[in-house]
Amino acid sequence: MPQSKLLQPDYHQATKHSYLSVQIDPNYVDASTQPSAFKLYPKFYRRVKLNLNNPVHSFISLTSTVTLEKMYKESSQKLRVNPSAGALYPTEVYVQIRGIQGIVNGIYHLEVENNCLTLIYELIDDGLESYIIPGKSINGFIFLISCVYYRSSWKYKDRSLRYCWLDSGHHLGAIAASAYIHDQEIQFIFDFDKLALNADLGFENKEFISACAISGEVQEKKIRHLRLKVPFVCGTAYFEANEFIEDGYQKTSLLKSRQHKLVHPQFNFDKDKFFQTVWMRRSSRRFHKQSISQENYWRILQSVEQPIPTVNFEEIQIYSIVHEVRGMPPGLYKGKHLIKAGNFSEKTGYLCINQAIARDSAVTLFFVSDYINYQTAMQIAGFLGQRVYLVSNFWGIHCSGVGAFYDDETQEFLETNKDVLYAMAIGI
Incomplete structure (x- = not known):
């Protein structure tokens, strides 16, 4: 185990499920108390309606x-390009736009419910670059993913950190898919000054930035921190x-992830069909x-093994429990x-x-990791999960x-000492 991992609290250990823990706390909630799944700024903010x-x-x-x-029972449920645990959708997207004709240079909130951009901050000589890639300027887009965590912790309590x-x-993964369809190159950044940016x-303590994606022309130019604080609007x-x-x-935002060389994936999907798949x-x-x-099955695994466009990295290994793949022994x-060979379908369901x-x-995949930065590792597991969804x-x-x-x-069944982060089930 890496020494740096021994020095941090074990948030994974603290949120483990066991047969006993699930029986003691079955996690029932009153659906009528669910927090809002959409963040809206006041109506007087300037908006750009998105034209597809x-x-x-x-x-x-x-x-x-x-x-x-x-419709679900007596309420409507709006499903999105990205899946979410329990359809609670704790994530929000902000995008800084600079140097794009017809759009004011600024930081925008992507208002999903109404399909528009809400201008929350107009840029002058400042911007997000100073927090994320100091000494650089991006002509193009900087996407920020944030988590309004109470949307998830309302139901899943401490485990909602995962x-x-x-x-x-x-x-x-949804950003990467859109970038692929629209011929935009993308890079993810996990290690940056998230706390200062929050x-x-x-954001107070009600929302936090988890990751960043940049797309555009990188220039050598010093950009200063935001000259003003952005007015806060609660997402619930x-x-x-x-x-x-x-x-x-x-704690995990202060840790550095493993580092490796930036390599972009190479896919060759029919883009019209891929767009329909995303939709x-x-x-x-x-x-x-x-x-x-x-x-x-091999196509799915090979796509998952394509590079992830980031220099901040935690390696994810994939174990598969094969139930029904033609030409492959189950195991x-x-x-x-x-x-190990055998029919483990009942065992997998139990686990x-x-x-x-x-x-x-047909197959259940398990993602495991011996990470340094838990926050980065979990996000990469989720990103790979989105790849599995789309390619499948x-x-x-x-x-x-x-x-x-x-x-x-x-973990015992997989015969690994690495933490199990996520599982994906695929089939017909």
Whole structure:
């Protein structure tokens, strides 16, 4: 275990599920008390309605748009390009735009419910670059992912620290997908002065920046910190603080992640079909125990193994429990290597807290890591989860993320000493 990991509180250990913990606290909530899932600034703020026929507007919109509205019991539920644990959507997107014709240089909030950009700060000689890439200027876009954590902690309590970061990673995946469709190069940054930026964005303790994505021309130019604090608007109708989550965020924000060379992925998907995949992506609620082809399974794994465009990195390893893949013996795999053979569908369902989607899937993937920075590792796991969603759906295979599992028992079954961060079920 890295020495730096021994020096930090173990937020993963503190949020583990076990058979006993789930029985003691089944986590029932009153749905009528759910916090708002949309953040809105006052009506007098300047807004830009996003026109999907404009390539710049389309690029921004597709990073965080509503793709389906459906009725659930007596209320409507707006589903988005990015999945979210419990459909609680704790993540928000802000985008700094500089040097783009027809748009005022400024920091905007992406108002998902109304598909528009809300100008919250106009730039002069200041900007986000000074917090993220000092000494540089970006002509183009700087996306910030934030977490309004009470939307998640309302239901999942301390464990929502995991879900906020997984959701943040999924949101980065949505940004990457939109960038690919619109021929924009993207780079993720996880290590920067998040705490100073939170303070100047006026977030208090109710929201926090988790990650950044930049897209545009990088220039050598000194940009100063924001000259004014941004007025704060709460992203929920009411708020209850969680000291564990706030401490976990602050402590992990001070740690450096592992570093590696920046390499961009190389995909060759039909972009019209890929756009439809992004728009139609859904989390499967059930599988039918049907098999998938080995060819498509390898395609999914190969896509997941493509580089992640960041220099801040935590390595994620993937274990697969194969149930129904034509031409492959069922069993536990690490990559293409069979660790132990057998039909483990019932065991997988049990490990995922008796969820049928893990039992009836064709394959259940588990992401594990021996990380330095827990916050970065969880976000990368979520980003890879978004890749699994989109690539699976592209090839006609359904998918669902699984954030709840018996941590220690799953780790023991996988025969690894690394932390299990996330699971993904794919199938028909």
